[in-house]
Amino acid sequence: MEHTVYYVIGIIVVLILLAGIRIVRPTHRALIERLGKYNRFGTPGFNWIIPMIEKMYKVNITEKMINADPQEIITNDNLNARVDAQVYFKIKADEESVKNSQYNVNRIEYQIVNLARTTLRNIIGTLTLKSANSERGRINKELHGTLLEETKSWGIEIVRTELKEIDPPKDVQETMNKIVKAENEKLSAIDFATAMETKADGEKRAEIRRAEGIKQAAILKAEGEAQAIMLVNEAAEKFFIGNAQLLRKIQALETSLRDNAKIVVPAGTDLVNVLGEMAGIVPLRTPSSKKEVD
Numbered sequence: 001m002e003h004t005v006y007y008v009i010g011i012i013v014v015l016i017l018l019a020g021i022r023i024v025r026p027t028h029r030a031l032i033e034r035l036g037k038y039n040r041f042g043t044p045g046f047n048w049i050i051p052m053i054e055k056m057y058k059v060n061i062t063e064k065m066i067n068a069d070p071q072e073i074i075t076n077d078n079l080n081a082r083v084d085a086q087v088y089f090k091i092k093a094d095e096e097s098v099k100n101s102q103y104n105v106n107r108i109e110y111q112i113v114n115l116a117r118t119t120l121r122n123i124i125g126t127l128t129l130k131s132a133n134s135e136r137g138r139i140n141k142e143l144h145g146t147l148l149e150e151t152k153s154w155g156i157e158i159v160r161t162e163l164k165e166i167d168p169p170k171d172v173q174e175t176m177n178k179i180v181k182a183e184n185e186k187l188s189a190i191d192f193a194t195a196m197e198t199k200a201d202g203e204k205r206a207e208i209r210r211a212e213g214i215k216q217a218a219i220l221k222a223e224g225e226a227q228a229i230m231l232v233n234e235a236a237e238k239f240f241i242g243n244a245q246l247l248r249k250i251q252a253l254e255t256s257l258r259d260n261a262k263i264v265v266p267a268g269t270d271l272v273n274v275l276g277e278m279a280g281i282v283p284l285r286t287p288s289s290k291k292e293v294d
Contacts, residue, residue: 019051024058029091029098031057038103041095059098063090063159066109068116077128082167087116087147088159100155108154112147116161119146129168136163 023046024030030042034054042056049056070084089112091101105111123142124132132139140161147158 016051017048020048020054022047022049022056027062028058028060029093029095031059031098031102033057038099041098057102059091059102061091061093061098063088064109066113068113068120071117071121073121073124075124075129075132076126079129079168081124081129081132082165083120083124084164085116085120085143086162086164087112088161089151089156090159091156097155100153105151105154108156111154112151112156115147115150116143119143120163124166129166132166136166139163 022030022042024042024044026044028044030047031038032040032042032047032049032054033056034050039054042058047056065086065088068085068087070082072080073083075081091098101108120139120143123139127135127139140163143161143163144158147161151158
C-alpha cells in the first residue's frame with residue numbers, strides 16, 4: 001500500500017512537471033503571472049511555470065502592418081478627400097516594453113488605427129488638396145512623429161507610416177485630369193517648337209557656312225587670277241623693256257615698206273634677223289658693211 005502511494009505521488013509530480021513546460025519561440029517574448037500578478041519575464045527557449053498557479057502570456061515582437069481605414073477628410077479648400085494610410089509597428093523586445101504593451105494599453109492595434117486616423121484629419125485639414133498630394137513626404141513625417149510621441153508609453157516602436165492615397169471627389173478628379181492633359185499638350189507643343197527652332201537655326205548656320213565657303217572660293221579664285229595677271233604683266237614688262245628699240249625699228253620698217261621706201265639696215269643687227277625670220281629666209285652676209293633693201 002505504501003509503495004502504491006509513492007507511485008501515485010511520483011506520477012502526479014511528473015504530470016505537474018510536464019504540464020508546466022512552456023516553449024517560447026524567438027519571435028515571441030512571454031509574461032508569466034502568478035495568481036494574477038506579474039512574476040517574471042519569459043525568454044525564447046524552455047520555460048517552466050507552476051500549473052494552476054502561474055500563467056504565461058506570449059507576446060509577438062515581430063513587425064506588423066495595420067491599415068488606417070479609408071476616411072473622408074475635408075481639406076483647407078473645402079474639398080472632400082478620401083485618405084488611406086498604413087502604419088508599421090512592432091513591440092520592443094525588452095522586458096519593460098513588453099510589459100507596457102500589455103499593461104498600459106488595451107487593444108493596441110485598434111488604438112493605433114484610431115490615433116492615425118485622427119492625426120491625418122488634423123494634418124490634411126490644414127492643407128489644400130493640391131498641397132496634400134504634393135507634400136506626401138511631409139504628411140508621412142508628421143504622422144510618424146505624432147504616433148511616436150503619443151505611443152512612447154506603450155512599449156512599441158512605430159517603424160514607418162505610408163500614406164497610400166489621397167483621392168479627390170470624382171468631378172474634381174476629372175477637372176484635374178483635363179488640366180494635366182492640357183499641361184502635357186502645352187509642354188509637347190513647346191518641345192516641338194524648340195525642336196523646329198533648333199532645326200531652323202542649324203539650317204541657317206549651314207547656309208552661312210556654305211555662303212562663307214563660296215565667298216572664300218571666290219576670293220581665292222580672284223586672288224589667283226590677280227596673281228596670274230601680275231605675272232603676265234611682269235613678263236611683258238621685262239620683254240618690252242629689253243626689245244623696245246627693236247620694236248620701234250620694225251614699226252618704222254613697216255611704214256617705209258608700205259610707201260615703197262628704201263632702208264639701209266646694218267648687217268649683223270637683230271633687226272636683220274627679225275626681218276629674215278618674218279620673211280622665212282636667212283640673210284646672207286656680204287663683205288660690204290651695209291645692205292640695201294628694196
